[in-house]
Amino acid sequence: MRFERIGVLGFGNIGVGVVTDLVLHGLSAVVVDVDETILERGRAAVLENVRCAPLLSKSLPRMGQDEARERILATTELDNVASCDFIVENVTEDWEIKKPVYERLDRIAPPGLCFGANTSCISITRLGSLTGRPESVVGLHLMNPVHLVPTVEVIRGFHTAQRTLDTLLELFAVLGKEAIVVEDLPGFVSNRISHLFMNEAAWVLQDNVTTAQRIDQIFKRCFGHKMGPLETADLIGLDTVVRSLDVLYESFQDPKYRCCPLLRKLVHAGHLGRKTGRGFHVYPDV
Numbered sequence: 001m002r003f004e005r006i007g008v009l010g011f012g013n014i015g016v017g018v019v020t021d022l023v024l025h026g027l028s029a030v031v032v033d034v035d036e037t038i039l040e041r042g043r044a045a046v047l048e049n050v051r052c053a054p055l056l057s058k059s060l061p062r063m064g065q066d067e068a069r070e071r072i073l074a075t076t077e078l079d080n081v082a083s084c085d086f087i088v089e090n091v092t093e094d095w096e097i098k099k100p101v102y103e104r105l106d107r108i109a110p111p112g113l114c115f116g117a118n119t120s121c122i123s124i125t126r127l128g129s130l131t132g133r134p135e136s137v138v139g140l141h142l143m144n145p146v147h148l149v150p151t152v153e154v155i156r157g158f159h160t161a162q163r164t165l166d167t168l169l170e171l172f173a174v175l176g177k178e179a180i181v182v183e184d185l186p187g188f189v190s191n192r193i194s195h196l197f198m199n200e201a202a203w204v205l206q207d208n209v210t211t212a213q214r215i216d217q218i219f220k221r222c223f224g225h226k227m228g229p230l231e232t233a234d235l236i237g238l239d240t241v242v243r244s245l246d247v248l249y250e251s252f253q254d255p256k257y258r259c260c261p262l263l264r265k266l267v268h269a270g271h272l273g274r275k276t277g278r279g280f281h282v283y284p285d286v
Helices: 013-024 036-056 065-070 078-083 095-108 124-128 162-174 190-206 212-221 229-236 238-252 261-268
Strands: 005-009 028-032 072-075 086-089 115-118 137-141 151-156 178-183
Touching (some): 005 013, 005 078, 013 028, 013 065, 028 078, 036 065, 036 072, 065 072, 078 095, 086 095, 095 115, 115 124, 124 137, 137 162, 151 162, 162 178, 190 212, 190 229, 190 238, 190 261, 229 238
Parallel strands (some): 005 028, 005 086, 028 072, 086 115, 115 137
Antiparallel strands (some): 137 151
16 A cells, blocks of 8 residues: 555644654654644654654654655644545543544544554554444554654454554554554553553652662663663653553453552642653653
């Protein structure tokens, strides 16, 4: 399949990374979000990523700012994605927000257009059930920063057709990404395990065993992790981590997914991690 225009729903951190990846590989993006301020901020972030990309990864192409800008159509009108070759949905990890998006997409998109549901924990089968085309919905769990991570967790829903899966794999081939395909249960592989890791680190901090810095140092220096569990939570966004833990707890009814009170308290305080300048750690440059 030949890809030219990809619809991207949501222009937050992940959406910015997706659009960066698309434009760097010669594709155009139709990006939809709820207001112009978010769109302007997202566009600026993509252009900054494009400028810095060759410095961060030798495998990424160089591209001028003007060319990158021309490849981005940022809009508040969902109808504009109807002409795209594939749609990547990155809206907030909240069922009540995602639900009307899929219901409306199903009405707007022509038959045969596939939807890639980017989610941390929500069931792909459940998302597909919101449409009259569940066979055309496939899951993808993109890691941040999207344009610098070469591997993607791909989730096959109960009804996901091989044609849909193959279409997504073809798109990732254009982007130079490897896909690891797994089956559909909430949390999939990565978040079902990693969120236990981050949540338990929050419990250790709450129990005053040591500081956030030392918790992360142990995992970086003793186990060779690039980031510690609390740094990882800050990068993802503590609000996203809490929502994902809540989905896991609701889905499995297992107390091991009970969110640490300190983690939830930081979210209530507005300390969401890197995006707000403070979470488990402080980020003075934000």
